[in-house]
Amino acid sequence: MRTLIVGVQGMLGSDLITHIPNGQQVIGTDINDFDITNQEETLRALGQIKPAWVINAAAYTQVDRCEEEREQAFQVNTAGVKNLALACKEIGTKLLHVSTDYVFDGKTKKPYREGDAPNPLSVYGQSKAEGESAVQNILDDFIIVRTGGLYGKGGPNFVNTIVKMAQERDELTVVNDQWVSPTYTVDLSKAIGTLVKLSPNGIFHVVNSGHCTWHEFACTIVEEIGSTSRVIPISSEHYNRPAARPAFGVLDCSRFTQVTKTTMRPWKEALREYLDLR
């Protein structure tokens, strides 16, 4: 079985290529190979590669820049995803598309289930929500994996930022009124491999177990690396950013657990492994 990973040079894509289970022939492409915003190129590439599965980890992920570069965000995260879904339909390929907790407004205090209604607060979230809709409208058989709080060796991420800041400063400030489930890209890649193998249909929430505020996440990182830097909690009102984030970006993974008979490990355990391997 041939699996194509689109966005292989990204943070998640670079782990997907090494963690999709043995026995699968895995090919990775990125924007230099073909641009998903180009419908013809996308169809031609998939027609040549003829994968049984496409895993889409390509996206325009700079959440704050999306506010200014609205058109670019929708081009990649909506039109690009639509092109992939159309090409998959044309050649009879299955699509697993990666999405985000930012499709929700985070105004609840209960972890989000797959059936909860999206209500994105940002351009990035809107463009990703419309990408999901495109997949659902075009394909009968698909998997959408919503995740959040990603970190991994292949990209700039919150963990690396905090490690660097803790090495340079005595004090850092981090918001304590926004919740997240920190998720290691290696764990997510293995979970995606399991879903591809089992081939269920629909939306799945997949994050490491448990949740915390970004402040607690930062404190844990600082503690794990043995830094003496102080992490000062602040409210998001005092940390102005162009894009609004969901306050409670926590996903309920019980559907994933029920279908795969596996549970994602606790976020602190995954974080420890990542920090040890750095």
Ligand SMILES: NC(=O)c1ccc[n+]([C@@H]2O[C@H](COP(=O)([O-])OP(=O)(O)OC[C@H]3O[C@@H](n4cnc5c(N)ncnc54)[C@H](OP(=O)(O)O)[C@@H]3O)[C@@H](O)[C@H]2O)c1
């Ligand atoms: N990072 C997070 O915390 C987070 C949280 C929740 C969900 N997600 C989702 O998880 C997925 C992977 O995220 P990530 O953090 O690994 O992203 P990333 O590091 O930004 O990687 C995205 C990859 O997509 C490529 N790409 C961009 N536009 C493309 C195009 N038009 N055609 C083909 N490739 C294109 C990028 O290439 P260039 O670098 O050359 O542009 C990059 O290699 C995305 O769907 C994202 O929305 C991420």
